Amino acid sequence: MRQVGSVLWPKLRVLQVYGANTGVGKTIFSSILCRAFQKRFEKVHYLKPVSTGPVEEADDRHLTILSKNIKARCLYQFADPAYSDQDIQAAVYDELRSYSTGDGSIAIVETAGGVLSPAPSGSSQADLYRPLRLPVILVGDHQLGGIGTTISAWESLRIRGYDVKSVGLFAESHYDNHSYLKDYFAERAVHAFSLPPPPERHPDSSKDAVEMQKYYDAAASLHEVDTFADMFLSAHDKRILALKSMPSEAVEAIWHPFMQHSERSASTITAIDSAYGDYFQTHTTHSQSPQGKTASNPKAQVEPSILKPAFDASASWWTQGLGHGNPELALTAAHAAGRYGHVMFASAIHEPALQLAQTLLKRMDNPRLSKVFYTDNGSAGMEVAVKMGIRAAAVRYGWDAKGDEVKILGLKNSYHGDTIGTMDASEPSVYNQKEPWYTGRGHWLDFPTVKMSKGRWRVEPAGSEVAHAEAKTFERLDDIFDFESRQDDARAYGQYLDKHLAELSQRRVKFGALILEPIILGAGGMLFADPLFQRCLVEAARAYQNTPLKPGHPIHTTSSSKHNDLDWAGMPVIFDEIFTGLYRLGRFSAASFLDVHPDVVANAKLLTGGLLPLCTTTASRSVFDAFVSEDKTDALLHGHSYTAHPVGCSVANKSLEIMGRLHGSEGWDGYRQLWQGEGNNGVAHASRQQPGIWSMWSEAFVKAISHRSQVDSVFALGSVLAISLKDADGQGYASKAAWKLRDKLLVGSQGEDWVVHSRVLGNVWYAMGAMTTEREVVEALEERIFAAIE
């Protein structure tokens, strides 16, 4: 897998020439700029990656003829659809890299046609070259209509994340586009300039060449060209300085999340210059290790780019779904911003919010769910979930808001967010132990975990409380989800839980809600809970005898009460699917793995495909009804300023549409097949026509890793891989066992095109891609990871 990223060589300046339209004079501008830069550099390179005209008219030839001192090159002479974007990107990268020697030079890279003219593969010029993200000069359109086409072309470049350093165009006096455009871009602090147009074509081609030569020489000496050249060169230097100083400036100005700042210094901060697809484009002190070939002549030595692609292995804190810098999401965001901006949501409705709510209700396929509440992030959304649950219980059981202590039932190592309410819903831990206002308000159970260890899938009891104290092994991961065949386990879990909860009920513990992260407990350490145990816990919670019962209030203690089984019983069941939902584990709903219908579900992270903060808390009608009365103070008096902001809702709609298409198409079939060994049909025992268990990481790889000596256990599900390393000092969250692996992968090896940026949780190293990451990329990662672990 060849990964080409954004490049920045200190001594090789690269400028990409885009045209607002065809025929606007890109080649003439390139020629003039080449000449202007010749005064400043010994070597000036002109590169036309793809030229589509006949050979004798090809832009690079034209240029070579006109000036012998410019090294001109064309890589592909015809726009053959067989040239993939990746071929061309790699060829341009290699070509540019070969220039990055010596004392200093410049390369002008000319595109073909207009900004969005088709590349050989059919994608656009701007999309083809986006991974390199070279600084751009846009040659504006001096023709009739050129004001509009120039501004639109500039906007198309901006949407795709380009830095447009300048807009240059011919000063065509009839249309005078240049006067308008210079003002327009000046208002937007974008450099713009105009040049006199070239002379009319002379019928005699040799005389024409002489005329043009004169024109080029004159133009290259113009003040406007000098000004642009100086500005561009100085911007290049400033960009490098800024990149290099960003980490130390961050140390000055930023309070980073989740960090002990005594461990922070400029060298521990990664500067992210941009990102595309699965990769960050980073600058760190690590990335400065030379990656070029050694050469005897130091002048001939290839200078490394100070940017390095780094696979975003934490999926940017588990949010990334559709690739960084996705132009479809960018345009969707811009459309919503242009149509609405933000519009307040109290007593109001707009299309994106309504559509998103309806989509969630439909696709979660849970008949209990009825109403969607919007917030801005998972923590706020879980605060809402907690408020919904405990109030519904308080209303039904007649608890006094002031006097009764209402608790949460949950699992140990759960994590629901960083605001005080969600912290209180989690057990005491390193995350909250120093927080003066933290009050653990709950009862948290040990639970059996799923892991692969030494090539075998195992369900291991955790803690002494759980019924069957010995680990069970399973042939296939699928089998663990085959609840039909695990009726003995279910019985044992049920008996244990019933007994345990009966004791709590006798002690009159008031539970306002059961809160679970279905399948995988994320921030608590990437723990894979036995889904059967979670399912049994839901059943036990729904049979819990909360007291006292409010006199005269209908009693619901089992799920077979009124409302067609849609009413909650015992206590509301809340599923925190912020991390696990929306395809992260391969399915829209993580609850579906348990074949359980929760009463409240929270979603975030992947909701916007990895672009923007947005969270939904979806509740059942019976929970909703607890807040309805004639008294305003009975309402859920909660709401954030940007509740249901149209930009977020629109991006979420688009993301769910795209991920739904991936889910329904062949996109993920390759992954599914990786997990369908003999008998691993992956579908048979999954209820409700859900696909079986699969991961982007191959089962073969997971097995191989599980045999490494440093590895305690490993699992993979959906896009998630988690490797639990042996923790010699047993420090849990404070453990540094996984740090070494993380650091090794970030530094990478000599000569590698890209590195891996990852995060750890104590002794657990984990990785996940976007939902669009290709198997080829995952395979390359598997190789790196396998090699990095002993």
Added chain:
Amino acid sequence: MRQVGSVLWPKLRVLQVYGANTGVGKTIFSSILCRAFQKRFEKVHYLKPVSTGPVEEADDRHLTILSKNIKARCLYQFADPAYSDQDIQAAVYDELRSYSTGDGSIAIVETAGGVLSPAPSGSSQADLYRPLRLPVILVGDHQLGGIGTTISAWESLRIRGYDVKSVGLFAESHYDNHSYLKDYFAERAVHAFSLPPPPERHPDSSKDAVEMQKYYDAAASLHEVDTFADMFLSAHDKRILALKSMPSEAVEAIWHPFMQHSERSASTITAIDSAYGDYFQTHTTHSQSPQGKTASNPKAQVEPSILKPAFDASASWWTQGLGHGNPELALTAAHAAGRYGHVMFASAIHEPALQLAQTLLKRMDNPRLSKVFYTDNGSAGMEVAVKMGIRAAAVRYGWDAKGDEVKILGLKNSYHGDTIGTMDASEPSVYNQKEPWYTGRGHWLDFPTVKMSKGRWRVEPAGSEVAHAEAKTFERLDDIFDFESRQDDARAYGQYLDKHLAELSQRRVKFGALILEPIILGAGGMLFADPLFQRCLVEAARAYQNTPLKPGHPIHTTSSSKHNDLDWAGMPVIFDEIFTGLYRLGRFSAASFLDVHPDVVANAKLLTGGLLPLCTTTASRSVFDAFVSEDKTDALLHGHSYTAHPVGCSVANKSLEIMGRLHGSEGWDGYRQLWQGEGNNGVAHASRQQPGIWSMWSEAFVKAISHRSQVDSVFALGSVLAISLKDADGQGYASKAAWKLRDKLLVGSQGEDWVVHSRVLGNVWYAMGAMTTEREVVEALEERIFAAIE
């Protein structure tokens, strides 16, 4: 003030024709479409708002000659720069409105040039017509380079919030753009079609006309045209149905914020179709009251648009800063999305986040502030502020996180958010009384308020505790901020506060932080606190004797301790400037009104100009240092997935840049002058070169309102106006005194072009514009408000 909004007449379909470039055949497409629609409607209107060619070639003439049954009209024959966008918008609106009679008709509105070609005023076509937001057909570019120009033009329309119903273009066989574009748009679920190109121009103009006539008739009968026409007409009907059903569908699927749902029905929900500038484009049952002139012939009666502009008087819950649908913010958001998507912020840095942090630190002009922490909304940001404050205090005073009860010192009626931690920082109230997990953890003081009542500015004591029990009156609002001249008041406040706090100290109350909303307490009821009292409270808090002092720990009880006065003393001082900061009250920093340097400041709402959720919590170095140790668990273990998301940070940078320009330019001078009566120089006694006190609402208006019999008091500051109505039943938040005013303004009067959408807080009706709202608009609002109050 003439406000033209988006229109939607059930029986008059309007289609706007944009061109991807000039010369792509807009007029020919319009002619064909007119003919196609003639088969479906008795009346087909063709409107060319601005035609710039010579009269005989003007598009409408061309069309009239070619078909006698089409009513063609041109409103402006020349592109005179004297025609303002508003003139043209109003003329188009009036013209279209005159068509909206009878059984059903259609209007084709043709633009001039390409999508972004200049309008007479110099703005672009797409910007000129944006307030009307008519459905669009984009005529694609069939010429060389037309693939790129067509897609870019489409993107420019999308950024500006348009719904592009279809892309049509000529099937020019040489370039074959149409094949590529049909696939391209099909992938994006955008309708696209092509038509055979017109015949070559015949040298004999009368023969040419005949040829064209034939071509038009043939083209109008093509299947592609029929399909488009049917699709467009059905989309029109669907849009109306969707708008009408949105409120009832919202009742089904949405859990609205801050609402008692027993009061909700489809008729209480406002459907927001789009928004632009200061206005929502709304559909409510209210907006269906007829606004047309009555006519004796019902067929001739003008049908009202089912959309109505509504001034967004709550500034969308106080967020709006730069107008809805701002294309500059939309493009900024898209650029960041295209450059980064979201990139994780743990141990990382990117340009937009660094720039925003540095801008805040610089422009808050508070030497204490040193580090910026990012979250997603005000509530989360205040949770962080609380954690910062109380932990810094706990570390210094050696309080035990488990045992000691750490409290907040604050004012009554404060409000800091809806998550449990911020709720706990506010006194018990209707907002939290039913919340099982709410625990008021603080001590809250009564405070004197500023208001205008019967034409006089007054500082009124609230509660019995405050020293001087009688209201004081002031000539000018400026005088209240003139602390030099109020030394007696300062002394009285100081004595009262010192005594009060000394008692608390003797009772060994541990205060982790003082939290204030400077100047205006927002959600608690739009209360204007006496700034001098708040200033004195900060001083008193900084002298507070918190106990026990940790043995061996340096004692800081006054601000004159080490660190050049930058260290906190007594307790950290937190300013919640989420509502009041960033120019909402006319200044970047609300703290500057008090001439106080808080230790922690939270900003949100206006931070992104009103587009997206983002919050910053900025802290002093001494607060930051409390979290630094060799132990990871001492860190602030807080962070949200989308922390410092690049889209939000980029939009914030752009917004602060634009608002900074407004602040520094003449933009707000008109407002400032409204408040500079005799002696009201507005600058003299404001320290640190801050401008004086001013509001977008005129002092004359505020005075006039204060004399109305229903009004208890009123104030205005910056963009905020708050009118406290007499509350006969004294129900506070549950009071419905202001509802009548709100409802009256939303329904509006017969014949009015726009209405006012506002929110109330109990008996307080308030309004605020964006920071770009023009005085003309505010004046019109003042008239409406004055007329609506008795």
